[in-house]
Amino acid sequence: MTGSPPVLSVDGLTKRYPGVTALDGMSFEVRAHEVVGLIGENGAGKSTLLKSLVGLVTPDAGTIRVRGEAVRLRGVAHAGSVGIGMVFQEQSLVPNLTVAENILLGAERSAVRGGVYRWRTMTALAQEQLDKIGSTIDPRARTDTLTFAQRQMVEVAKVLTIEERIASEPVVLLDEPTSVLERDEIATLFAQIERLRKRASVVFVSHRLDEVLEVSDRVYVLRNGRVVAEVDPATVDATDLHHLLIGRESGGSHYHDEAQHDCDGAPVRLRVEKLSTGGCRDVSFDIRAGEVLGVAGVQGSGREDVCRALFGAIRASGGRVTLDDRPFRLGSPRAAVRSGVGYVPSERRTDGIVPPMSVAENLSMAHVGEVCAGPVLQARRERGLVEQWVRRLGIKTPSPQTPIGTLSGGNQQKVVLARWMIDDDLRLLILDHPTRGLDVGAKSDVYALIRDLAAAGCAVLLLSDTLEETIALSHRVVVMKDGEVVTTVETPKGAKPDPVVILEEMV
């Protein structure tokens, strides 16, 4: 494939957020009539990459070239005008409009004359787009009467309106298109992708390995914001791909393996029986005092629902939970905190910290009673407590009065952990992706803190972005798939299983 330049090429794309590097010199290319697969774990940079390609994120460095010409994309409409269209994972159709209106939204052309819709023209134009993908959906139907899979087809048809605006063939980005589809719908989608490649190039993003291998001509493996491998689906071995996906940390000391505390014989701290929410069904497990229990699963496995429901952040529709053999009512976060449960949220900047407020205020937030005499705050006692924890956890901050939003991600996260650790009676700590967006050194510090907490007898429920981290830190790992527990794997010190064993249960 030499000669004409690739349809789309990305070179050294970089995007940094405070405390996080989302894209770190990402490079790849898409050639004409090709289906390119992108795979990577959560946080590998897939979504930031796609947003950059449709102009929703402005990269800090690097270039995007379309047919050899560098472009600076200013938004979805602009991306469309150079030939890049995206089918969004969270669908972007307006539910109370007809299919035809949605397909032509923003590109009405002759369907509007003098500012007034001409319905017959509009239906005809929309039908043209639907014909391109061989769809039988009625363009006059209201969009909210369609199934998810049908709406997805409408989005594909809508993206193809780009063809009328440019002289050449478009690039269609499909963001996790199969995540909520049934098996036969996925087959239809794949047939559609085969059809699509005759008139366009396709970028297929998914975390389901088998699907990516099935439809793609070439697959890029992403990790930590860069491409770590380019593989040929015809020759690649699934196990190799798993290893590429997971990556390898630099040696065992990173996780402080030697500090994993033995908790055999410790009493059961938390017992969960048949917990159900919108996203999980009949989940049962228990955690002993001093045990770290990991929960593994891909997106949509329902593991986030489990931990958020236990903390009362989302509603549970059923289930029995006991904490230290006493019934534990799932209600509000406040009730959970009062029972000695702590929670470190995955979205640190919006859910974890109050950015403009001080390190001290953020640290004493959940257990402010510790620094009060009656209803009155004791400034001196608070300063003492905060300075003690800042020292103990090695939090790098100019002063306890510094707004927490100005610290690096790792130091912010240590403050959030300290918020729960100041409670002597902390019985269960739920960690929802505690190392998301942290650099290697800060991750290692957080691992050490988790080890300390467990050694002190606190039960820990851990959800993590990477399998390797989950296995390294946990005593046992519960594997979830499609909202249910599929198996539990023992991961004791010195006998950690190969991540691939668990990955095969997850997907």
Added chain:
Amino acid sequence: MSTDTAPEVQPAASSPVDGPSRVRRELVRFMPLLILGVLLVLLSLRNPDLLTQRSLLTMADSAAPLMVLAVGITVVILCGGIDLSIGALASFASVLTALWVPTMSSAVVVPVVLVCALAGVVQGWIHIAARVPSFIVTLGGMSLWTGLALAFSGASTIAVTDLGALRWAFTRVGGWPSAILVALGLVAVLGAVLRFTPFGRWVSSIGHAEPAARLAGLPVSGVKIAAFGISGACAGLAGVLLVARTFSGAPTLGDSLLLPAVAAVIVGGTAITGGHGGLFRTVVGALIVVLLRVGLSLIGVDAGFEPIFYGLLIIIAVTVTIDRSKVAVLK
């Protein structure tokens, strides 16, 4: 995740800390005091008598009901909400005061403030329990309290003849008008509660980052309902002060104070989006609003044009103080 060590990303000094830039924040903090100073100088150049102690105190006295209202709504705005009912509630309070003075004499302030606090709590509770924006609940409340005030008063002004009952609110203590002392006392008490108890932190945590506050186990609903209760109580007290100034209660007496009160909060530098701000800023804001009003009459602008100027003032001040990082979609 090989051995590549991602560099620790320290945000540069100029990077935004979730909100207005540093320069803007400093500007917002000191601008109101600066404006207050400039206004005083300009007005006294125009009319040298203005800077006499006597005229300053008279002006402050007239500012008392406005200040009390503005202080109450500040707590709600710090939480990220809004209370549009305070003007109507103050009117309702004035009617209740005028009706109840004959039977209760000086003690009338207690039941009036309690009734209005309860009215605020009910609005806050509906806002939380029914998950309706506070803007809508209090917009409905505004009409509701006006209606009740009209019904209770028979749609007319009720004169208060027992002047002694409210003398505490229009006398002088050590040369100071007592109304302004009441207002400053309120600022001191409420300021102390916000500063020295966890309540103040809870209010600003909720205003800055409600999800984070909720997930840290803070009593989010309770704090918000309490904020509306405080706002209601302050409206009640403002209503009593209004009766003491006019010796009558009337069903629309406090209505025109809503806009100046909101203007005072925002001009003082409290962000309408919640979190940033405080009571002291509102005191400065209220003084600015009063000085501007005096200034307008000094240069011969008819009082009937005041609403124009409050409207412009609010729009301009919000433009400067709003925290746009929190407004994903402008509605």
